[in-house]
Amino acid sequence: MSTSSAAAADDAWTPRAFRVTQVTRELSDTVTLALTPVAGAPAPFQPGQFNMLYAFGVGEIAVSLSAEYGASGAILHTVRAVGAVSEAIAARRCGELLGVRGPFGSAWPLAAAEGRDMVIVAGGLGLAPLRPAIQYVLGHRSRYGRVIILAGMRRPSEILYREELERWADRGDIRLQITVDRAEDGWQGKVGVVPALIGRGDRLAADTTALVCGPEVMMRFAANALLQAGVAAANIHLSMERNMKCAIGLCGHCQFGPTFVCRDGPVMPLARIAELLTQAEI
Helix, strand or coil, rough: CCCCCCCCCCCCCCEEEEEEEEEEEEEECCEEEEEEEEECCCCCCCCCCCEEEECCEEEEEEECCCCCCCHHHHHHEEEECCCCCHHHHHHHCCEEEEEEEEEEECCCCCCCCCCCCCCEEEEEEHHHHHHHHHHHHCCCHHHCCCCEEEEEEHHHHHCCCHHHHHHHHCCCCCCCEEEECCCCCCCEEEEECCCHHHHCCCCCCCEEEEECCHHHHHHHHHHHHHCCCCCHHEEEEEEEECCCCCCCCCCCCEEECEEEEHHHEEEEEEHHHHHHCCCCCC
């Protein structure tokens, strides 16, 4: 589904001031920031949506909400430092301010998936946009059928949310598999790309709901594997990533064929974008 982008504020162009209340170091270049509004309450959001985070004097980037509300109603964002703006945001300390616009965009179809089996496929930092959906499903476990979570990371030292993944793995009511592209000393788990895990040992019904997020090439292969395993294209949902600047479909930076990722996504059904995924330079 798609929502109107200006969901969070009377003026979608004006960032609200949020204070950093907690910084969690996830990886050497990745942190999770807990943000609390200086005034008022954070706007409600749905898993899969994103905010625009603004480092004052540096710039603004789109970042998915990466967990259900934290303590005291804080919103959480996991940020990898890969450029000037993300480095400035990831360097924020407790007590410092960031600007926040949002939330924007479409959400994972969690209500429509009730009563069905679910397959959740994450690649690297793609686990962050999927994390609030997983938390919701696990918090309402009786509403869903089988739940299979497949996560792929580059190497064991780059496993995101390691402690939470261990808690999920200890549950007896889901199946979690983790694979890495390259093993390191002491790694006893699976090695290989995450799409190769899809359908292995599992018969997937056509109405299985699949949620996929990660590098685009990984999502293409994952989508094909899900189709081959029997999942209908209309039930496969991908979270697309493009260079989003305005977040409300005006600037055109995130154009993806005839769609705009900020306005029509980021979560989109495969049936809508399958042909676009096969086109070079879109």
